[in-house]
Amino acid sequence: MTCQKTSHTFTKIAFKPLHTNLFNIVLISFFLTIGCGNLYSQEIKPKKTPLPAARQSDKSKKASKDTTKTITDTIKIDSIKPKKAFLDGLLKHNAKGYEKIDKKKNTLTLYDEAELYYKDIELKSGIIILDYKNDEVYAGRIKDSAGILVQYPNFKQGSNEVQPDSIRFNFKTKKALIYNSRTEQGEFKIKAEITKKENDSVYYLKGARFTTSTDVDNPEYYFRTSKVKFVPGKKVITGLTNMVIADVPTPIALPYAYFPMSEEKSISGIIVPSYNDSNTRGFSLQNGGYYFALSDNYDLTVLGDYYTNGSYAMRFESSYAKRYKYRGNVNFRFENLISSERGYPDYSKQNIYNIQWSHSKDSKSNPNSSFSASVNMGSSKYFKQSINQANIGSSLNNTLSSSISWNKTFNTIPQARIALTATHSQNTQTEEINMTLPSLQASVDRIYPFVGKDGVKKGLIKNINLQYNLSGKNSFVTTDSLFFKPQMFDNAKIGMQHSIPISTNFKVFKYFSASASTNYQETWVTKTINRSFDSDLNTVVDKTVNGFDAFRTYNFSSSLGTTIYGTFKFGDTKKIQAIRHVMRPSFSYSYTPSFERYYDTYAIDATGATYKDYTRFENGVYGQPGKSNSNIIGFDLSNTFEAKVTDKDSTKTEPKKVMLLNNLNFSTSYNFNADGKTTFALEPIRVSGGTQLFDNKMNVNFAATLNPYAIDNSGQQINVFNINNRGSLFRMTSANMTLNYSFSNKNDKKDENKQSERNGGRSDDLFGTNTDLNDTRKSQFTEEDSENVITEFFNSKLPWDMTMAYSLTYTNTKRENKISGNSLMISANMDITPKWKGGISTGYDFVQKGVTFTQLRFERDLLSWRMSFNWTPLGTYSNWNFFIGIKSGMLSDIKWNKRSASNR
Template sequence: MSPKNKIYISILAVFCTLLMLGLSAQTKRISTPALRPVTANVIPDSTVKDSLAAILNLIDSLHQKKNDSIPPVAIDSLKNDSLPSDSTKKSKKAGLDDVVEYKANDSIVFLGNNMAYMYGQGVVNYQDIELDADEIRMNMDSSMVYAVGRPDTAGEIVGNPIYKDKSGEYESKTMQYNFKSKKGYITNIITQQGEGYLTGGRTKKMDNDEFYMVDGKYTTCDDHEHPHFYLQLTKAKVRPKKNIVTGPAYMVLADVPLPLAIPFGFFPFTDKYSSGIIMPTFGDESARGFYLRDGGYYFAISDYIDLALTGEIYTKGSWGLNGQSNYIKRYKYSGNFNIGYLVTILGDKGMPDYQKQKNFRLTWNHSQDSKANPNMSFSANVNFTTSGYDRNNLNSYYNSATFTENTKSSTVNMTYNFPNAPLSISTTASINQRTKDSTLSVSFPDFTLNLSRVYPFKRKNPVGKERWYEKISLNYTGIFRNSIETKQNLFFKSNLIRDWQNGMQHTIPISATFNMLKYINISPSFSFTDRMYTNKIMRQWDPKASQEVRDTTYGFYNVFNYSFGVSAQTKLYGFYKPLPFLGDKIEMIRHVFTPSVSFSGAPDFGSSRYGFWQTYTKIDANGRRQDVEYSPFSEGMFGTVSRGKQGVVSFNMSNNLEMKVKSDRDTTGVRKISLIENLSAGISYNMAADSMKWSNINSSILIKLTKGFNLQMSATWDTYTYKLNSAGQPVRVNIPRWKAGKGLGRLSSTGTSFSYTFNNDTFKKKNKDDKKNNDDTGPASTQIDNSQSALKYENEENKQEEENNTDMEFGKDGYMIWKVPWSLSINYSINYGYGDFNYKKMEYNGKITQNLSFSGNISPTKNWSFNFSASYDFDRKKIAYMNCGITRDLHCWSMSANFIPVGPYKSYNFHISVKSSLLSDLKYDKSGNSYDRLQWY
């Protein structure tokens, strides 16, 4: 045998031996007492080195076969290793705390220098440590592990090392780790800490799970391989799941270093609910100066409630404080409140334009879970602000709902329903504000006792038919109210006795319904109302001062009235079938006519025997005497009783018009269409009145135009004429219009309002019908579709790109479907009423008032969004208010711009910031408001 053949045989024998060792090792565990450091001078001879190199090259070529799969391995002894005997003895002197398990999907190779090579998704486990990589080299003597990824057939690195322990998961390019000392060296680390990612650099892992890094990057962009921005960290110390402390760092945006640097940084991480500092926003105004705004401290009080205290301060003296809290308790209640105090200083002290304004705001929303208490409920909706708060608060400028709100209402209510009884009691506190003139209407407390409808004469165990008296029902409502209407600055100066109004009212209605002649419903009724006051205002004429004098008398006073009535109502149905020559599409038209007539009567509670109305004699400057009638209770909480007898007969009629048409879209083949949902009109005649016996005519109409869009209008028609009195003022006279030849009535007031929202789905149905009509299922169409499909997928590379791009949708023709979400909302109202008096026609001229507001938004792309809202003033014929906004999603950043282009509050605001709450202070704000518009004189 030639020497050359001997060498080949030797190489083959060594390879087979190593391969067998590897295969047998994959079913054992390693329990070696210790792995000593690598001995550098243990080097095999040249022949062995050459053969080993050839073997390794051969193994590398075998790694390219992805179908080979070798089961995981575990080694419990190194008895078959080629380690010298002294090496084995030295390793027994010191040991690991636990066993080391490892496996590989491809192969594991052991070499004579006590090295193990694992290929193909290798995994090494030691206690709570796990190391995954496509290639792992483990030294049995030194407890050292080196892991690295390997290139695939395309040259891309796959199977990069992934290190896992209790502190987290870390990916890197290369990793060297010592199981014994628990220290390691990592290059190009990738790990998520908090809301961001820590990447790059050279990292040293310590035995206490801390990391020391040089030239690292920190970013909150989830595309951490190529982030849109990051902070370049020259040096950093990382405490996983706790914080990162850095030395000098600077910002890099789109791979361009920016001159934005910090000498040191601290990034805390926590999964727990905790308190912390709220960083302020910096800006400037021409009127109030430079400012720090919305900075403060956040208190994590408990799992159920929090509190954020923030403030703002300006260099020219203005300042403000704000407190905001959210609270919730599952199955009990939830809510939030916001309280703010703002001091605004404008101008220079001592100058004529100097102003100092103090404003206050309180908002509170509370709701109770229905499961908390089935008998008692508590709710609050408080929105109280002083008149100047919204004008001086920067955040209100770009909130059109808040900034254009002329009235604000607040209500706090608690209701208790008595179990197994038709009785409930509620208490309410309410405040209504008019920001236009700073008027407050406060009602507190407001108690209401309500007894729902009961049938007092109904038998508990009825036998036979229902008796007539069992149909009699009654209910009761009692109200106690204490209220005041005053100016905002006078509220706390008001006197509870002198300025506040209070009173009680009891209402007891009794009614029943009987059927007469099968088709007519007769409903008699009786109502009693009692008002209780603690004071009355007596009036008299002072001839010396030539004026009316008022005197308030305190005591207990009852003001009551009652009335009775009866009404009759029925329904009449009419059907009409169109003539045959008009077609057979319409099957039937139905008309429902509902007439009703009622009578109500009441005595004259203005007579002297009741004492609810008084009379005093007034003497004018010419010495003429005039009797003035008044009620001492007219300014009471619930008013007073009316004068004069009442014997009112009322007539009312309502109409409903519908038709049935044939339809293929309905399962029954017939579709019902409403032509007029309701058309009603009514008038009354007071037989007991001395004059003006006819009332105005009230009418209304409701038409359902489309689904979700109705036209509703009500109108009042004046039935009497006018003339001038002795003072030259127009007054209503007892001459009906039909007697004066002016028709039955004149339109005195009417109005309607509607709103509609247009969006992508508005015309969706029409597009579907067009598509269905234009769809051709013939052979020619099939041939065209096939050719288009062939064109679409002609390029396999484009096909793969389309499938991977989930943001795109393609139609049958291969073109991308263009989707632009948009909406446009329109709110319009128009009202007609009496305006100025026309002395030539002796009639009031009509006056039309209109209001138009509209808002909309559009998203031309996934990341761009535009929105606006505006209102139009028809009197001035110009836009009264407009607010526009633009937002842009910059992946890990967000940008927004708001501006008010017209009106007295022209302003703008630009904001760009990182989305992550951790880096929320990494932002830029620029704004300008109405105070910045300097006026030069």
């Protein structure tokens, strides 16, 4: 309950007796001053400026010069201050019934929809009585024609509001008595039988109840206490407090309770842990810790778990933000996992960790500079073995990646840019980590050296432009066990690459767009190799040579393309009026010479009779120069198909456009310098396409690879066309198709699986919802903006949504001719009743003939409470989790959470 701060509420009125006393006091003071010049009402300091003496004659001036003293004014403002008026502000009042003044009792009565306004105070009630004699005001209810009490008082001061049965306030003592008051403080709603306002900031309550329920008169639960000290906006301190659920007292009681109620910022406090047990780790206390509200710009949450077998976990979570500058959050998780007991065969011990950091800078703070971070790194097995994460999508992900980048733009002519980036890519299956720390990118904008003074870039010559790019890398390849250990830095690869691309574009025969470009590259490295045959070891060895070295390459490329439009008309009276086909064919040519001068030879055996070529730049951070010529011509054709159909709405005169195929692409290339052994002249034709159906709710994508070459009996590709080997024109070596369909009768479905996506999982719930066991108060389902309306026949509207994904893969690389992948996954959520929600994520693998990941989830809205059940019945990650607790974050520690023993 928030008892509002009541202050002066009424107009100041001076009583007649006060006027009489004041007059007598002034009169007596006047006569005493005249009669006795040396008698003062109080000690008065002489004025600094004396009164001027009366004019005298010249003779008298001289005679009285030594004998006459300067007369000073000894009369000052009277020290007795008049009594302050009853009210020192403007008072407004009105009533629908009547306004009555009783001069004998010195009261003002306002009746029926009475209103009184004074300074920042608003008082509305059925009846308001203002007592001038006792400096009090009273407000209460009145009875209607049926004898029912109506028009409850409503007292509002500033942002605080109280709705009692009656209120009595004394303006002189600043004390008040409030009966059956109802108020709100943050998420709390408070009702008290009697409230005593001691002063402007302290209230005492008797027979109070606290709840977060929307209905404070009939709550589904509340905390009952007999004595309360209440400081609005700061705290509530109670005596013996008992929890009551559905008007039934529970054994849950506290000898005293403290509720922080600051409205300015978050309050630091203890996070109560939850109890659990595990078959392999024993009993545990989980997710206990402390929340630090460090400032308005950042905070810190420290959480921990402890198991009786010695396992423990620590988590540090912090969010920070500065308006118009930046925002972000940092999460660090560490777990020391012990399974079974020491001495048993299934005993194991390991440490796993995960670091996540997200940072974004507001572009308005500095348009020429930006800094961003998206970090997700740690142990490869963290999401598979964590005791505090039930995130299947993240567990099935095979890659963790991170990126931290800083960019700066220099407003020079031409404009220049520089970027520093640190990247990280981690394969959770092989536990291999690829990292650049850092990577440098710099560039200077394009320069058009042949453009005229008019600035028009038109034609082959005027469109010639050049650019300068610089790239530098410090690259590492390591594993989980060596991450950030000295061995990791021993194999660092450092390099830098300069490139100067020169290009131009122009029109050919009006309808064709042509372009030509050449690129010069110079690569610097700090390590090379010297390969030779070691006769003692009888093997080929590579010796690392430290020192600066460089190689230079260049290439040439050109392209020619156009756009062809075609429309097939069927008539305006037809259902399909026309089909529009857009083709974009393009031809490209690229040439890269051989750089044999960077190659040497080495003996492969002790005889020294057989040699092979190698380059000392092998395994460099920017690759190695090519040995063979590359003389390739390429072809690419993209198509789109669009139809005009008669609109179902007869009021519309224009036809409706429907996309038939978003894209249908064909691509291949021919290498004139292919040797027919390791490389083949004609590349396989790649076909890909996609479209959207059912009002863009279903996405359909397909792809196929058509190989023109035949294979031998061992399944190896040979330099013979398949049609010349008594086969078809092409061999379909692979094909795949995916369908994604999302539909519902709700509004647009919101993405509520952001954390799963950040962990590397999916943004949808095909692999179930992300369950962060640190905070199970959050709903597993999409939260609607508006509350469900309970109608007489609820089944007239059953909110639901459904997501379906189908994948089909065909493989025929070595004449397998088989379906290698064929699976269907479905996720559905539905409001079973206005308060019950249910959902399922499941699927079926038609190749393996088994059910894929399956999750069942249920949730019950208990008004101020929430109950949920999450069950994964099958597979390695089978588990269940039950939760019931108060939704309010202020009372998040009042919960019961039970989950199955972890199998991980």
